[in-house]
Amino acid sequence: MAWSTRELAELAGTTVNTIRHYHRLGLLEQPPRRASRFKEYSADDLVCLLHVRRLAERGVPLSQIVALGPHGALTPEVLRQVDAGHLVEIERLQKARSDIAFLLRWETHTASPTHVAEPGDGWKRARHMVPGRQHGSDPSRTPEAILGG
Structure with a gap:
């Protein structure tokens, strides 16, 4: 299954701007682009995004999440x-x-x-x-x- 940025944002309960922000911080890797030039996100990207959001909602600073890596566990x-x-x-x-x-x-x-x-x-x-x-x-x-x- 592949999703656009908007679709990924809807699935994760967030916004396109949040996803772009996470890209800039290195929290979410840039996915490949389709022939139509739209980004194509995978299930792994959705899992990563949900993981980052869950940590952020619990008060973990984004800078610490970046240090953990894309699927890092909290110490x-x-x-x-x-x-x-x-x-x-x-x-x-x-x-x-x-x-x-x-x-x-x-x-x-x-x-x-x-x-x-x-x-x-x-x-x-x-x-x-x-x-x-x-x-x-x-x-x-x-x-x-x-x-x-």
Whole structure:
């Protein structure tokens, strides 16, 4: 069975531009061309493309996939590095969610329907209004610290 670039992209659930990008990076070899000058991809090309996509979707950087070769297997070291990167990203997102929850609680207790507080002195004077806000609490947990105000 042979497919054009568009057909291969459809089969793999990706785009023609992604396939071209993978060619430029060396992740997918250039296939032979038909007499009509269209590229002719094989089942091996589809398997390779699906392998690259599966690794990329799991967070393996394309540069590491290139280093593995077209059908390369991941080493435990690479998987641990990817996992560590995911952990850092999860921690960053959890902190962002915590900051957003704090700001939402702040808005509930300080904003009226006609006025939304702006960062600055008003927030500094009203800190005591936030539930659970005690003197000497973590200074990084203020609206101005979170928003950079």
